[in-house]
Amino acid sequence: MTAKTPEERIADLGLTLPPPARAVANYVPWVITGNLVMTSGNLPWRDGKLAYVGKIGREISGEDGYKSCQLSCVNAVAQIKQAVGELSKVKRIVRLEGVLGVDDAFKEHPKCLDGASDLINNAFGREGPPRPHDLHQPGDAARLHVARGPVRGD
């Protein structure tokens, strides 16, 4: 039996890698430098629309916050796939950054960001990437995530 590819493991979760989202301003979605893929921020795009809008803990639930982070990460993984061709070329994801729009009283944003970590763990293996910060911020800011990984051979 052959080990499943990351693409197959993502499909097993019932998730689909979308075409990479277009940038919302004047920047490219990813760059390869050395053995690293640097991705841009990713929002919870589904079929060209933001699937989750509003603040976690106010307009949307913590559970939907988890799903929103998962979906943003799916979009990030789609960028990485576009960058490297096949996800099996990714040796590991080395950094995950999250910025969450949460109500001031909401304290469970690390659990929401697990939506992204769990997806990465499932797709690429059991070692989730370090998370330098789980930011939350004012305004109706969308959930936004960055994931990046060295191409195999790093």
Next chain:
Amino acid sequence: MTAKTPEERIADLGLTLPPPARAVANYVPWVITGNLVMTSGNLPWRDGKLAYVGKIGREISGEDGYKSCQLSCVNAVAQIKQAVGELSKVKRIVRLEGVLGVDDAFKEHPKCLDGASDLINNAFGREGPPRPHDLHQPGDAARLHVARGPVRGD
């Protein structure tokens, strides 16, 4: 005809690379590691003073927010020049981070950060760097940007 240098393209925009700003606390402005230049945060310094103070969408306009990001980026590019000597040694800018102080109701901060992206695009060519996050934050925080690029040969 010889292609213009990044320095010449910046001058064509009517912009001047200042002497790199002094750190506002106990840190160095840049470090080279491997083929990467890591810069510190940069504020919209002009002639030793912050040219834009206040929140975008409240005390200052979105248009000035764009200019503030452009000016912060000019300061970041000055750091990179100090690090590598000539900007033509920079192969590309691989990451741009922005933190903007905006009014909660202001939603156009990605367009403001284009002030930095557009400068980079103009100076270094037509491929803007990925932007992991366009943060906005409370308080009277200054606009702050990070740009970094691998030295040619990366």
Next chain:
Amino acid sequence: MTAKTPEERIADLGLTLPPPARAVANYVPWVITGNLVMTSGNLPWRDGKLAYVGKIGREISGEDGYKSCQLSCVNAVAQIKQAVGELSKVKRIVRLEGVLGVDDAFKEHPKCLDGASDLINNAFGREGPPRPHDLHQPGDAARLHVARGPVRGD
């Protein structure tokens, strides 16, 4: 006379490297990629408890904010030591990120983050790492820091 190790210099400051803190969610504390150690966010843990809780400038003083950043950085250095074995293998710290929970009226967060910079300067030599941003954010967010450094030979 032999130069002191970073561990000895940290002990000279009266500080102790703790066992690395467990992640508060589904992620690993550090990853080595190429010559870089990427660490996760670090909170001001002491003996398994957060030593500083609340907003700087409101519940806790600016002086304690400095100490909180120092302690968070001690925890980050403990992660790096776990990653590389002996801190003398670290060539330099190349990036320090700070996220501080501060009162909106508090403007001295760069000075607070010096608690981390000063520790790094003392432990690893006199060149503090670049600081891309000194974020502050709403809510009762804990102080959180990231430090990372290339392994010697970078």
